[in-house]
Amino acid sequence: MKKFILPVAVILMGAGAAFATKVTTSNRAIVAGYRIDSVNGQCIKENQCSTIPGETCLWSADNATPLHQLSETMCGEELFKLAN
Template sequence: MKKFILPAVVLLMGAGAALATNSSKSARLVETGYRFDPSAAIKCIATPQTCQPSGVAVCTWNDGTTNHNLSRKVNDTMCGVQLFKP
């Protein structure tokens, strides 16, 4: 009986660790969307909208008057890769 318990415990711990790692990776796929404003001093501006790097529908945010397509921030003066709705 003891010979069976130790391998079973090790197997269950490994499976649990694999699931925990996988769930933490999927949580990181959601990120803040940034809009580009060419007239502002800081051109890549954060929005409250969360987006993801892959998908079908483009991630957008409305500031009350205009819909903005959201991207990933490269630096203060440049936005990069297009983001998608989660």
């Protein structure tokens, strides 16, 4: 009986870990980040960000300007840094 329980436990733990990894990676929504140009008010594409809440995604040139998701008419919701 002991010889049967250990392999089954290992297989179940492996399957659980694989499922947990799949859930967390599929939960990431990667989108293009846009900054608002202060001169003309246009949305300018910069780099990749995430829609999953966390630390604010910033423009790499000044590390202070938050990046936004582009909607049909404007730079809308603020985006977040990609999780590693």
